Amino acid sequence: MKQKIIHYYSNFIQTKIDSLRQMITDLTEDAKNDAKGSAGDKHETALSMMHLEQEKLNQKLKEFLDAKSIFDSIDFEKFNTKVSIGSLVLANDIYFLISVSLPKVEIEGKTIFAVSPQALLAQMLMGSVSGDEISVNNVSYKIQSIL
Incomplete structure (x- = not known):
């Protein structure tokens, strides 16, 4: 994916x-x-x-x-247990690619956002691990996995 x-x-x-x-x-x-x-x-x-x-x-x-x-x-092949640049994060059944800011897309029925590391959401995700919960603009995100 x-x-x-x-x-x-x-x-x-x-x-x-x-x-x-x-x-x-x-x-x-x-x-x-x-x-x-x-x-x-x-x-x-x-x-x-x-x-x-x-x-x-x-x-x-x-x-x-x-x-x-x-x-x-960006080294997208590098695997980290913590969210970092290049990570694909699944949270609330939404995928977030920490890379550069690009439009939302649907691939295989899944919603994907490419998010810049400077974005508030990415900053809150950075360093998090699977199972962590963060809140951005009154929306809570539970990290399901980091790919």
């Missing part, structure tokens, strides 16, 4: 990176094509809007490249 989750999230990150790169390339091409045949205020406004969109996409790309770098550096 852990390998499927890691594989899913690794593919998810790479797909986002590829998609963002393609959008940036397309926007650059559009700007070049627009520059060839237009002039005036409308043209300048359109180019400015394209430039702003390109900056947003570049920022998003940087975030995903950083996430990929961190995700790829």
Whole structure:
């Protein structure tokens, strides 16, 4: 199960990176094509809007490249009896992958959250062992297992 989750999230990150790169390339091409045949205020406004969109996409790309770098550096094979970075924690029938913050997914009917170690939930989980109970935002979590 852990390998499927890691594989899913690794593919998810790479797909986002590829998609963002393609959008940036397309926007650059559009700007070049627009520059060839237009002039005036409308043209300048359109180019400015394209430039702003390109900056947003570049920022998003940087975030995903950083996430990929961190995700790829985590040793998911290392087994600990205590929750640490790279652990897959089952608590309240929900899986939490302590890695980088990524969207919730469903795999084989199971709910999985990829949680950054900086997140409050991850901080509360870190160092815990199977059977421990923690409480975050008035929600109690009982650790069923650490994978």
